[in-house]
Amino acid sequence: xxxxxxxxxxxxxxxxxxxxxQRAGHEIFEAQDGDEALAxxxxxDPDLVLIDVIMPNxxxxxxxxxxxxxxxxxxIVAMSGxxxxxxxxxxxLAVRMGANCALTKPVRNAELLQVINECLAExxxxxxxxxxxxxxx
Amino acid sequence: MVWRQERLSVEGVDGIDQTGRGIEALLETLAExxxxxxxxxxxxxxxxxxxxxxxxxxxxSPNLYEFFGLDPxxxxxxxxxxxxxLSPANQVAVAAILTPAGGRETFTLRLxxxxxxxxxRICWAEGRxxxxxxxxxxxxxGVCQDVTEREAVAAQLQQAQKMEAVGQLTGxxxxxxxxxxxxxxxxxxxxxxxxxxxxxxxxxxxxxLAAALRGxxxxxxxxxxxxxxxxxxQQLDLNALxxxxxxxxxRTLGEAITLRLHQAPDLxxxxxDGSQVESAVLNLAINGRDAMPEGGLxxxxxxxxxxxxxxxELGQHVPAGDYAMIAVSxxxxxxxxxxxxxVFEPFFTTKDVGKGxxxxxxxxxxxxxxxxxxxxxxxxxxxxxxxxxxxxxxxQETGAAGLMADSSPTPQSRNETVLVVEDNPDVxxxxxxxxxxxxxxxxxxxxxxxxxxxxxxxxxxxxxxxxMVMPGGLSGNELAALAVKLKPNLKVLYTxxxxxxxxxxxSFEVRGKLITKPYRKSDFAVKLREVFDx
Numbered sequence: 253x254x255x256x257x258x259x260x261x262x263x264x265x266x267x268x269x270x271x272x273x274q275r276a277g278h279e280i281f282e283a284q285d286g287d288e289a290l291a292x293x294x295x296x297d298p299d300l301v302l303i304d305v306i307m308p309n310x311x312x313x314x315x316x317x318x319x320x321x322x323x324x325x326x327x328i329v330a331m332s333g334x335x336x337x338x339x340x341x342x343x344x345l346a347v348r349m350g351a352n353c354a355l356t357k358p359v360r361n362a363e364l365l366q367v368i369n370e371c372l373a374e375x376x377x378x379x380x381x382x383x384x385x386x387x388x389x
Numbered sequence: 390m391v392w393r394q395e396r397l398s399v400e401g402v403d404g405i406d407q408t409g410r411g412i413e414a415l416l417e418t419l420a421e422x423x424x425x426x427x428x429x430x431x432x433x434x435x436x437x438x439x440x441x442x443x444x445x446x447x448x449x450s451p452n453l454y455e456f457f458g459l460d461p462x463x464x465x466x467x468x469x470x471x472x473x474x475l476s477p478a479n480q481v482a483v484a485a486i487l488t489p490a491g492g493r494e495t496f497t498l499r500l501x502x503x504x505x506x507x508x509x510r511i512c513w514a515e516g517r518x519x520x521x522x523x524x525x526x527x528x529x530x531g532v533c534q535d536v537t538e539r540e541a542v543a544a545q546l547q548q549a550q551k552m553e554a555v556g557q558l559t560g561x562x563x564x565x566x567x568x569x570x571x572x573x574x575x576x577x578x579x580x581x582x583x584x585x586x587x588x589x590x591x592x593x594x595x596x597x598l599a600a601a602l603r604g605x606x607x608x609x610x611x612x613x614x615x616x617x618x619x620x621x622x623q624q625l626d627l628n629a630l631x632x633x634x635x636x637x638x639x640r641t642l643g644e645a646i647t648l649r650l651h652q653a654p655d656l657x658x659x660x661x662d663g664s665q666v667e668s669a670v671l672n673l674a675i676n677g678r679d680a681m682p683e684g685g686l687x688x689x690x691x692x693x694x695x696x697x698x699x700x701x702e703l704g705q706h707v708p709a710g711d712y713a714m715i716a717v718s719x720x721x722x723x724x725x726x727x728x729x730x731x732v733f734e735p736f737f738t739t740k741d742v743g744k745g746x747x748x749x750x751x752x753x754x755x756x757x758x759x760x761x762x763x764x765x766x767x768x769x770x771x772x773x774x775x776x777x778x779x780x781x782x783x784x785q786e787t788g789a790a791g792l793m794a795d796s797s798p799t800p801q802s803r804n805e806t807v808l809v810v811e812d813n814p815d816v817x818x819x820x821x822x823x824x825x826x827x828x829x830x831x832x833x834x835x836x837x838x839x840x841x842x843x844x845x846x847x848x849x850x851x852x853x854x855x856x857m858v859m860p861g862g863l864s865g866n867e868l869a870a871l872a873v874k875l876k877p878n879l880k881v882l883y884t885x886x887x888x889x890x891x892x893x894x895x896s897f898e899v900r901g902k903l904i905t906k907p908y909r910k911s912d913f914a915v916k917l918r919e920v921f922d923x
Contacts, residue, residue, distance in 0.1 A: 262568050268575035275579060306564075333567025333608075357571035358605050361578035 253277045254372050257298040259289035259315070260331075261307045265357075269302060272361045273368070286310025290318060298326070300372055303351075305332045305342040313346050320350030327371035333357040434535035438516070441528045456512055456535050458504045476501040486516075489524040500533070511537045541815065548730055556755070559735055560615030563608040570608065573601045610748040613665075614735050614755035621662045622760065624783045627691050627713050628652045630663055634670065641674055645684030651889075653692040659713040659780040661760045666715075666780070669756055672749040673717035673776050680721025680774060688718040690888045694779060697909040707763040707907075711782035716775055716888030723770040732766060753778065767886030767906070769858040775887040799911045800918040802828035806847070807917075809833045810840040810855040810868065811884075816906065820854065820884075823910045827917070837863025837871075844875050852920060857885040857903075866900055882920045884908075 256278045258269045263284070270280045281296050283289040287309045289301065301319060305312035316328055330346035331354065343354035352371045355364065430436070436453030446468065454461040457471040472480065479500050486496055495517050502510040516531015577598040584591035631652065638648050670689070677687045694714045696707055724732065724739055731737045733754040738747035750766075753776070757764040761781045768774040807829045811817035817833055824831045832847060834840035838861050844850055853872050857865040869881045883903045902923075904916045 262572075264572040265568055268572045271579055272575050275582075333564045333571065357567040358574040358601070359571065361575055361582075364575075 253279065254299040254368075255279045255281070255296065256368070257281045257283060257289060257292050257296060257301045258303075259283040259286070259292075259301065259307065259312070260304040261285055262304075265304070269364075272364060273302075276365050278368075286312060286315035289315050293319060293323075293326075299375070300327045300329065300368060302329045302331065302368070305330050305346050305354075311342075313342055313349050316346055316351050317349040325375060327352050327368075327375045329353055329355060329367060329371060331355040331357055331359065436533045436535075437531070438514075438533060439528065439530045442526055452535075453533055456510055456533065457502060474502050474504055476503070486518050486529060487526055489520060489526065494518045494520070496531075509537075510535060511540050538814065538818075544730075552733065552754075555735060556615040559611040563611040563615065566604065566608045570601055570605050574598065574605070577601060607748065610752045611735065614748065614751035621664075622660050623663060624658050625661050625663050625666065625780075626656070626658055627666065627715055627780070628656050630666055631670070631689065631691065631715075634667060637671065638674070641671065642678050642687060646678055646681060647684075647686050649686060649688045651688065651690040651692075653690075655693070656691050657693050657711060657713045658783040660783045661762070661780045662756075665756045665760075666778075669753040669778060670715060670717065672753055673778070676749060676776070677717055677719030677721065677774070680719045680723075685720040685773075687720075688716075688888060690714075690716045690718070692716075692889075693782075694907075695909050695912070696779075696907060697911070707765075707779065708761075712762060712779040713782055714777055714779050716777045718773060718775040718888045720773040723772055723774055724766075724768040725770055729766060729768060733764070750776075765886075765907075769887075772858055773887070777888065799827070799914045801914070802830075802917075803921075804828075804830070805851040805921060806830040806832065806849045807852045807854050808840060808843060808847075808850045810835075810837065810853065810859070810865075812836060812856065812859045812861070816856075820913075823913055824854075824917075826910065827914050829917075836861030837865075837868035840868055841871060841875070844872055844879075848876070850876065850879065852880040852882060852917070854882045854884065854917075857883055857887070869901065880920050880923075882916060 256273055258266050258273070258280055259282075260266050260269070261284055266282045266284070270282065273280050281292055281298060283292045285307045289303060290310070292298070293301065303312045303315060305316075307315075310318075312330060312332075316330060319326065319328060328351045330343060330351040332343050332346075333356070343356065347354050352374070353367055355367060430450065430452055434452060434456075436456060437450045438447055438453055439449075440447035449461075451461045457474060459467065459471055472483065475483065479498065482496075482498050486494075486498075496515070498514045500512040500514055502512060504510065512533050512535050514531055514533040516529060518529045519527040521527055577594050580594040581591055581598065584594060631650065642648060674687060674689070681687070692714055694712045695710075696712065697709050728739060732739070733750050734747075735751040736747035737751075750764075754764050757778055757780070762779045764779070765777045766774065767777075802824075807824050809817055809820045809824065809831060810833075811820060812835055814835075817835070821831050821833055830849070832843055832850065834843050836859055837855075840853070840855070841863075844853075853869060855865040855868055859865065859868075863871070865883050865885075869883075873879050873881070881901045883901055884906060885903065886906045889903060889905050902916060902920050904913060908916075
């Protein structure tokens with residue numbers, strides 16, 4: 253079981269991710285934009301962040317970069333439906349900014365769970381860093 | 390307009406003495422001015438007209454005769470026949486101009502002229518009708534400008550802008566649909582899992598899931614068109630890629646279709662996403678198969694293509710440079726010219742309802758553009774279709790070969806005369822320009838019959854440069870056969886938009902040297918010398 257922060261501006265997507273991940277035994281927290289995701293990271297201390305790359309207030313890519321700046325270990329999974337302002341191309345950028353992997357929507361539940369489990373397993377074999385820096389918003 | 394000396398009064402005109410010496414200078418200035426106006430009219434393709442009911446015939450400038458295909462030297466030009474060349478709507482509008490009204494009426498008309506001996510022309514006419522107090526026509530005067538080429542360029546630009554706008558729209562739509570599909574697929578996956586012990590109900594969820602996944606495939610294709618799909622470009626050998634598709638050909642094409650592969654042995658490596666190239670080739674092959682329900686020949690060809698600034702014009706905004714090209718040609722029913730401009734638009738299909746999504750070529754177009762390349766289609770009804778996919782040559786490849794090709798001098802004309810026969814005015818204009826720049830004397834004709842007329846009148850023609858498929862009742866082959874009878878030592882060079890490997894059989898067999906469009910001026914120059922020196 254892991255604590256997962258789901259950041260997506262579409263409530264139905266958040267609700268679906270919650271259903272899928274809760275069924276797999278994870279604890280879910282939600283954020284509806286980049287700012288909320290950063291605030292959520294500070295207060296909730298999640299094990300993994302699942303994040304949409306196009307969001308209001310703070311783009312996912314920018315949020316990933318900010319998260320990675322303060323925590324080099326936390327697994328981040330980026331996702332996008334493509335389209336608007338070329339967000340499919342942003343997936344590539346998201347990985348370069350530090351996301352562990354990127355998924356295109358729609359994604360099958362089995363694939364999503366497999367990716368999340370792999371990322372969590374990878375993170376577990378590495379000792380957590382001491383004295384993580386504060387997130388700047 | 391002719392000014393006669395005796396009509397000018399020398400009294401009181403500054404600078405003119407009583408002997409009339411200044412009049413000559415004045416006439417000279419006037420003649421120069423008149424010549425300038427004529428040149429300006431000719432350059433602007435501007436004609437003037439002036440009609441008064443008491444005159445037997447209207448007064449028109451030579452350009453206007455030209456628009457309608459009339460001979461200004463003809464003592465009795467066929468004005469009524471010229472009027473009959475106008476569209477029915479234009480004829481009604483012209484009649485309205487002459488209809489009794491009152492005062493002065495200005496008018497603007499867009500005229501569509503269908504000349505029986507040549508291509509369709511578009512003109513803008515602006516003028517004024519004058520009526521007397523009784524409402525009777527006194528005069529109609531005005532100007533008329535041929536805007537055929539300008540409208541063609543504007544239409545091309547409009548098409549490019551439309552494709553861009555449709556791309557933006559489909560990209561946005563695909564994004565929103567993918568979010569919805571994410572919700573549908575995710576929840577259906579859960580329902581399937583929950584219903585594991587109830588196979589009958591689970592089947593409903595599975596069917597809905599299959600439909601949602603099919604929807605996801607469609608949005609993927611839309612993203613490909615809008616050039617927003619994630620690509621994984623790698624250095625790629627297109628020949629190796631085609632070889633890897635071997636098992637796919639027979640499975641996709643069926644027994645009625647014969648496949649012919651022509652692969653250039655020295656093909657340049659390209660930088661592209663291999664799986665997307667495969668998908669594009671597969672799409673083109675399926676289109677080719679569907680265009681040949683009775684069976685036929687599908688040709689897949691690879692070759693190196695160098696495009697310069699002039700040949701790039703043919704390919705609609707393709708940057709000059711080196712490309713590895715894959716051409717897929719079928720010998721099917723062909724696509725009518727009026728449909729060709731739309732074939733890359735999403736959801737446009739020439740297939741029957743339910744037989745194609747209309748996204749195949751859109752996807753190929755978007756992929757080519759996103760990869761820095763281009764896709765070009767060439768089709769003739771009853772002959773077949775070629776789609777050429779140009780992919781940029783991998784950078785590390787461009788070295789000695791390219792430089793060597795550019796460093797050899799371009800062979801020039803030895804004062805020969807070439808007759809260009811091509812129905813597409815833009816392509817013809819380009820060929821004429823290239824030949825003129827190479828030092829050739831150039832004559833041109835739009836159709837085979839017109840070309841024969843020119844050949845009969847102009848014995849100095851040394852070479853016939855003709856398109857393979859043209860309207861007007863004569864193909865390139867037939868024209869060449871008749872032309873050689875008229876002038877036995879005439880050289881012939883053929884050209885076509887079809888892939889070279891697709892031109893080897895039946896009525897489409899090339900009986901001589903061929904250069905395929907688009908071509909560089911330097912390649913054209915070399916090919917011309919090959920034909921002349923053969």
